[in-house]
Amino acid sequence: MTKKYVHPVLHEAHLIKDAVELVQSYPKVPLTVDCAIFGFEESKLKILLIKSDLEVFEGRYTLLGDMVRDNEELDAAAYRILKERTGMNDVFLDQVRAFGHPNRHPGGRVITVAYCSLLNINHHELKIHDNELNWHTVANLNEMAFDHMEIVDYCYAWLQKRIQEHPLGFNLLPEKFSLRELQNLYEAILGVTLDRRNFRKKFASMDLLIDIDEMEQDVPHRPGKLYKFNFEKYEKNKRKWVGIDF
Amino acid sequence: MTKKYVHPVLHEAHLIKDAVELVQSYPKVPLTVDCAIFGFEESKLKILLIKSDLEVFEGRYTLLGDMVRDNEELDAAAYRILKERTGMNDVFLDQVRAFGHPNRHPGGRVITVAYCSLLNINHHELKIHDNELNWHTVANLNEMAFDHMEIVDYCYAWLQKRIQEHPLGFNLLPEKFSLRELQNLYEAILGVTLDRRNFRKKFASMDLLIDIDEMEQDVPHRPGKLYKFNFEKYEKNKRKWVGIDF
DNA sequence: TCAAAAGTGTTTGTACTACACCCATGG
DNA sequence: CCATGGGTGTAGTACAAACACTTTTGA
Structure with a gap:
């Protein structure tokens, strides 16, 4: 009992000439x-x-x-x-x-x-x-x-x-934003709470924020500094994935 | 010049009764x-x-x-x-x-x-x-x-x-495989070269490999140890993503 | 004895975690 | 003066990267 082996070359005779006809034979869906x-x-x-x-x-x-x-x-x-x-x-x-x-x-x-x-x-x-x-x-x-x-x-x-791989978050904030706003954003999207100091350190070390030397206005507490996102810098440093990290 | 404001309630009269008819009006594609x-x-x-x-x-x-x-x-x-x-x-x-x-x-x-x-x-x-x-x-x-x-x-x-997030790689190897084979796999898919020692350490620390106490056979060099993948363990430890990591 | 790959440890730097206190503002 | 959130530093831990020599086998 040997298996039937279909030689590839045999198929060259079967080429479909009319692609339109073929496609029209397919079921169509909305x-x-x-x-x-x-x-x-x-x-x-x-x-x-x-x-x-x-x-x-x-x-x-x-x-x-x-x-x-x-x-x-x-x-x-x-x-x-x-x-x-x-x-x-x-x-x-x-x-x-x-x-x-x-x-x-x-x-x-x-x-x-x-x-x-x-x-x-x-x-x-x-x-x-x-x-x-x-x-x-x-x-x-x-x-x-x-x-x-x-x-x-x-x-x-x-x-x-x-x-977590791209700073999409910055699209969600005003051009000028405080670190608290940025953190709220991440917490809201990821559904976790983050340590304030560590969060700030993380972003400080990434050097993607530009300190524009302005402060929040009209907040009922000590005003925070405002930043802009450094889009240029981000574009240059897009993540290279190398490690293996299940 | 005021904007025209369409009150939501006005639309309740416009509900479509026949969903089939609606769908049939859509263009269809193969x-x-x-x-x-x-x-x-x-x-x-x-x-x-x-x-x-x-x-x-x-x-x-x-x-x-x-x-x-x-x-x-x-x-x-x-x-x-x-x-x-x-x-x-x-x-x-x-x-x-x-x-x-x-x-x-x-x-x-x-x-x-x-x-x-x-x-x-x-x-x-x-x-x-x-x-x-x-x-x-x-x-x-x-x-x-x-x-x-x-x-x-x-x-x-x-x-x-x-x-890099799931050990799909193990589907690609024989049931029993050497660390060299595993590394070749990652290098081939990721298109990079990896340090052998670090690679081995990484997998050793993940504890996803079972040492089956067998060696490669018929290789023209010193034979390596063979391992199996610990699927059970993997299922339990699937990665939790928490950090922010561009 | 040679070629080819196996196997192994240490050091260094970086990054994440956890944690507590004082400060500036508005009310 | 109180409430609210702003702002800061350190110590411990874990992980990643870089790096070289000895061992085992088959040819």
Whole structure:
């Protein structure tokens, strides 16, 4: 009993001439993009949500999503949708992953690609309020429409990991910020409390903060120094990963 | 000149009753999955590729891919395709991300979702040779079909990062392996050279290796000790990320 | 006896942790 | 004068990096 061996060369005769025909034979599915836009305000991590348009999800919230158009890049769709829903057009979005469970949408199969960002709420006033667009505290999210809770959980974990590798955090703060604000930010996103002295030392040693020689104003306690983020320096020193570190 | 303010309540009248109709109004796109299966052999990182079926890509290689079926989970499609193409059914696949450039496929728009894995070539003999399925050294890849070079690059970077957080590497080695083999593996995947003593110390301190009190056989030099990986121990100690570490 | 890789320890620097007190401001 | 958070230093520990010689085996 020998195994049948198919010689590669035999296959050269089978090349497909018409790629268009091939693609047309594939099943097609509706494709959407959902944006998980995180922001930071009052020492809390928040996320932008709207009310679902669908009756079956009446009262529930969803991420900012919509269909991808014909011949539209996924990234472009994400930026377009964000712009349409919020008016924002100066936000960086990163693709997180695709979600494709066949029953995730009550209207039939829809694949969605999740995008994620993190931004400074005070720099991005909401000018559009359709579908009750608003910021929601991540810690108290209720039931959401579709599988959006799962997507939020995944994006949040993705974000926690990412903020430890890249100083995304600075997008969340005013141009000038105090170390306390910076620490609040990290504590909010990572869900931990950090030692103040060690935190300050850590950032001091990274030398990514520029002391602008100004102080906080109108705070009901001793004012802290204000800093700016040194973007230039960061760009030069992007982390080199070499170690092995499970 | 005041801004027009749309009160949220106005929208409650607009709820969509028919989710199916809504979804049917979306553009639909063909959806595929592509698997980037990395393996390790002769101290080199390799990847499983097949020859493209398409005439326009005659002679070029592609990842293991195919369409996603109606109502098929993305993960399930990836496992099915891997099984169909290679016969393997005991491999873990992770989704990496979606690629959706409108012109990435000559037959029209096709979205693909990339999956990635890493395995032990010697534990997975290739029993199917359709489309010249074979292992290719990652370092010498030539031009590939579609955007598969981009996908490979992305998956490779993804893998390098991932192997530093999880000991995927052990899937690539025989059950019993020497420290030299382990080090070769890390050097091959990370593309760096590592100090032998420090490497050994690192793994010794992690206590993830079981000394099985056997030696290499038939090597043209002093034989090294053989070890097994302590999977149990690893499962208990999965890394907790807490620090901030750009 | 040679080639090739195995095996091994120390030192040095860096980075993280834990921890407590005084200071500046507004109310 | 009180409450609130700002600002600071040290000691201990753990980890990473650099670095060279002896040993074992097969050819």
